Amino acid sequence: MPSTATLNYFGLPGRGEATRVALAYAGKDFEDNRxxxxxxxxxxxxxKGLPVLEMDDAEYTQSTALLRYAGKLGGLYPDDALAALKVDEIVMIAEDVLTNMFKCMGQEDDTVAKGLLEGKIxxxxxxxxxxxxxxxSSKFFVGNSPTIADLQVHAVIKNFEANFLTGLPTTHIADTAPTLMEMQAALLEDPKVKAYYASKA
Structure with a gap:
């Protein structure tokens, strides 16, 4: 990784949370500009949109590309082609969840959220x-250790819990998909993930 790096994103989990965790997991020093x-x-x-990762004199965009890059740095993205396909599939499903969740931002009531929660989401x-x-055989999506797939689904849960999207209950995943919460609990017990969140407490 280049000598200097800044991840620019909003102060919300959004599309930046998974990359934040992945960069920290890789042990890379970066400025977390929220x-x-x-x-x-x-x-x-x-x-133009965020997140933007600045490294030395270059800027890089597109949240999924940034997440995959950070995952490769920290061993969170598999070398095996089939395993990588499985990881990418889950990352993109979770990205679709986020895209639909963000349709609720700024809504005056829960009409949009209700339709999405009963439909696409x-x-x-x-x-x-x-x-x-x-x-x-594992608490995680692919293999027996965390990947960026787990981080991206974790980010979905964090966005529900952040309570900034009109009509989306903070406990929606806990109420409807408890096994995803079990995955998140296992992820948060990983020493590197635990250390990252402890540093933000």
Missing amino acids: MGFPEYGACKWAG KTLVDMLTSKLAANP
């Missing part, structure tokens, strides 16, 4: 539950 919406509106990336969360069940 900005508010007014600050974002005045910054050079306004209207339910379908996607059920898919994640099935994928986790397909690896019964």
